[in-house]
Amino acid sequence: MSGGLDSSVTAWKLAREGRPVVGLSMLLWDHSGTEAHGRCCGALDLGDARRVAQQAGIPHYTLRMDREFRDKVVDPFVDDYLAGRTPSPCVRCNTWIKFDLLLERARRLGATRVATGHYARILQGPDGPELHTAVDTGKDQSYYLFELTGEQLAASLFPLGELTKAQVREIAREAGLVVAEKGESMEVCFVSGGVREFVEAEAAARLPGAVSPEPAVLVDARGEELGTGQPYYRYTVGQRRGLGLAAPSPLYVLQIEPERNRVVVGEESELMAPGLRGERLHWIGPQRTGEVEATVKIRSRHPGVPALIRPQGDGRVEVDFAEPQRGITPGQAAVFYQGTRVLGGCWIAGRSDGSDRSVR
Template sequence: MPNFYLCSIFIDNLLLMDDLLPDLDLDLPSPRRDQRVVVAMSGGVDSSTTACLLKHSGYDVIGITLQLYDHGLKIGSVGGCCAGKDIYDARVVAELFGIPHYVLDYESRFHERVIEDFADSYLRGKTPIPCVQCNQRIKFRDLLITARGLGASALVTGHYVRRVPGPHGVELHRAIDLAKDQSYFLFTTTREQLEFLRFPLGNFRKNQTRNYASRLGLKVQNKPDSQDICFVPNGKYSEVVKKLRPEAYEPGEIVHLDGTVIGRHEGIIHYTIGQRRGLGIGGRKVKGGQSHTDPLYVISLSPETHRVVVGPRSALGTNYVLIGELNWLVGELHANMNISSNFRVFAKLRSSQEITMGTLHLTGDSAKLILDDVQFGISAGQAAVFYDAEAGNRLLGGGWIMRTRKFLE
């Protein structure tokens, strides 16, 4: 149970800090004390600060933490999102500020909807993005339903993205802090979900969030951002897939683009498109004992033949991307999603990639993107996310990359 004596001291102190802390307005009817909001509290600095600032701003706040995958229980270490230590951190913050806090066990559905799909994608030679699947299938689906069931007016998260009123409805825009912008991971959000969601940190920079956490007295103020996928210990994807899909470890050949077999591997799961290090083949060996010293990269994976195809970096280039399972967040595009059309967009094809210009050719629920400049290392299974061509901040929507070609034929 919360320590209400300590809670009252902290809340009284907050009243003296009004000029130091921001007033968060979630664009909900007044008075705020009658507006219940559910905050998804992962235990990190972002969601913890969000919950406390909303409490300070007068909202009726409930914190919910999802137990998705407990590192401490499963692999004997601590770290990552929604693990045991993170649940503890979220609970401490909630207790300190008198926020009712619930932990929901979503581990089984997370395993079925996210982890199993992650393993299957690798078996198909694709490079999955489980964080998008988690938002789509767990957080913005099941957790949203739970928030409504608790009588909440909004579900609030600590994502760095902005929710902006537009002429055709609410829109998503990139965060003020572009270095922390997370809009790429939210392209599957539906327009109906967006009406209920709020993202107050989109107007802050990360250093501001940590500064507010410090002023609030949160011990998580210096907690590092999670870098790895929560259920992948130390970034070793192959260990997770091996446990779930042992067949991914079937050995095969490493083949150069020209057809020359230059080595063997112990399973395609060890490789991703664009990978350079860890191939274990050095330069390309040729007849006569000569060797090329140019680095080789993974160009493609063939699950059917268990082959890893390698070649020079130039072979990774593409300016043609075929995209499926499109989702549009902008009203005018959503209303005309089955109409064929062409228009200019900014596109982001990997989470760490800068946006680039291209022309999008829509054909119903699929599209082809013709890029102005050749991009490298783009692989099937990743997301293609589109932004307004004029400003580059408004998120139009996106889809899943099905295949690429080096040049438009």
């Protein structure tokens, strides 16, 4: 129970169905100096979770998991930016915290399943539980759950998967829940200011001297120097604003080269790629070694593109798109769908067109 609308309605629904329910909240990050809602680990939101548990008539406990959260989510988040990648901390939180460590803690309390407010569905298939998209496609969160295993799905419940957000809010209103009019939570719950400022502060505290504030050299795809800008870790692939370069047509970030403190920029057409290279390939259910046709989403709100998935062994994979796609971003997830079913996914390492745009 994060103290948000969705997890609150989840707890309320299960309690009203007569199931034995215990509300668990996680203290993941110290937001004691930030008095604001929308932080899934902030004091105000944990207070809301306790009040909803009282309304639902269920016991509520707060589990301190800040050390594990730092190890599994926050430090890798910072490391990714310093390595020139754009991380997806919500996927890591689901993989390592909510459906691993939290599930383990819940079992210690005698629970057999963990229910969350995710908008996704678990359906029984011939090879076991399958992950599917939510009925409310505008709120679907299956992308962030692609690393779950069949065993984790079997121990999970997503009671909101068949509902729309409007229906969920109406349930909260009818029940009189204190969070009925609460807005959406923040995208990165542990960052209260700017992401880049957070990365700099964390890196300075954990890795003193390892991060250079030197401006990055901005070059084109041929290696010609165009100017200097901010430190390289302040850029992301596809970025247009803030480059500070005068050019006849808009320029975008094509690639980040931390080891050379360089950022490669180019025109929008140069962002297009016919495929991607992936690593840490994961399948939900039976492992697949042959080629697979699927729809691939390269960002959470990407509409998806038909593609051919070609496993290469050792967790590596090549993905060939039916049509070139814009902004293949290292550090983001590529998730594979067949219809509403999530087959699995991988982490994007780079483009797979034989031109990763490394500049000589």
